[in-house]
Amino acid sequence: MRLPAPRGPVTALIFEHLTRRPHAFDPSSVCSGEPAVEDEDLQLALFVCYELHYRGFDGVDDDWEWNPSLLEARQVLERRFEDGLAEAVPRPVLTPSVPMRRVLAELVAAAGEDPSLAAFLERKADLGQFREFVVHRSIYHLKEADPHTWAIPRLHGGAKAALVEIQADEYGGGRLERMHSELFRATMRKLDLDDSYGAYLGRIPAITLAVGNVMSLFGLHRRRRGALLGHLAAFEMTSSLPNLRYGHGLRRLGGDATACRFYDEHVRADAVHEQVAAHDMCGGFAAAHPDLAGDVLYGAACALALDRLFTGHVLDRWTRGATSLRGADLAVGSR
Template structure:
């Protein structure tokens, strides 16, 4: 289905009758796939769903003068994305229905969310981080780094989706966060470019997240699809704020483990600039996102707490699944990065 959805998105002739039969078959297969993925919890089906959804989501970032995603807003593609997002959202609402009921007061939310993130099993408490710091060899560290590529390379774009349509202090805070992402206007300090610098040091092609969908683990695709699907759906932006808040609260601690591990393997601070940068700026982003975005939203409408908490919990639980799978993967010396062409 991966090649088929690519053909649908990038073909100049999707309206031609020659596609009608193929499209109808695809929709029938998709209906069955969604049931297998979100009702029967079949791992292979879940992987295929997230591969298809990622191809659609990433095509929304297509640059017109480079890579023409001709049909990303075509009703046929919109219907495929809608069906996937609806089935996934239904599953999410069911899985979290109890956790988003017993919530703190607005005044208690800051302490609650900080404690929730700090104590979550996906934080630096996860054993993969001490392993990467103290024991992992170069190949194992490269695989971990490679698998985290989609979200790391697209984080600035996700922030950008929050900018239109909001004003005042919340907009200012998002702009400040985005300004840091783009290196405060200095191209060489753009976070994406700093990340690409480390990819070059590891001999990994920086475009791998665009061209090698099939090499990423299901859990990482689920993570990036969570962010992109929330970003692309304006009704879900409060949930996205919750996911971003959990992200910013978590990143500084875990990145220090990666820095220490790569230093042990011989990498210098020039190569590690991306990671080092995030150990300081994300602490500021976390405080500001909580004080100047989340709390104003809650004080405006306390009912938005369910969406904020849902986004935060989804982020924490999904990254935990990523870490579990990657820990298992690096311990068994599985890898995909070597299948990507060198930078």
């Protein structure tokens, strides 16, 4: 993956440093005044900083990953992101006497999905809109499960075993052709999209980057491990029905079994995962760490709130006849 074009003074500054050999610089210069969740400059800068912990970028020295100046700059950006999340996502009230599984279920039920992006894709979306949706999701699905895997070495006991059970399915039980990221690549190829990692980073808007960045924020900080588990639980508990609708929508538009397999797999797998995630993983973690139970709920609330903002962004653009991505509409044959 190559560094995308900057979107403001923060990304311009950071990208200019990253194209040189690792060195010290003044991290206090990375500041911006836009609302954090919607700030194109901040969200892209954070994504690039986080991506150094995943697969990195062509032309960027791997030693930047742990460069002290860059880590300080990232911390400045993270604080703005965390403040923005605190403003956008009310912290759920924890009731210790109520089982974690039930509290999570009530949180998910209260969030709902109104309006429903999944219902729109099932019944109304044209092929161009479905392809746009897939491009949005590619920023996460091409590395599916990786951000949540950061929690494995930070857990013990039943919660750890439950997370490993979920992640093993995400990684196809060790079989390449069954890895969820590989299934998604097949969907992209069937839709005549470029399935190379990060190919559409320059087209992805701030809200979609924020959806992915919050996973890395929680995953890369041990103090946020409870929030990471809650995020994963909300992810799994809101997956089966939408993926069923995505599959129906893609078949309506001519998608074959290979194109739809990614969505079909999530209908089956996530129906099981949601039980494991809510009861065994989050319930077990909260029982072992009651002081972090509130963080579990907050992580779930962040996942639900950002997805709602993402849905609003996409449907608003489509309702106005515009693309939900940055730049022009996707061309057929984007590979």
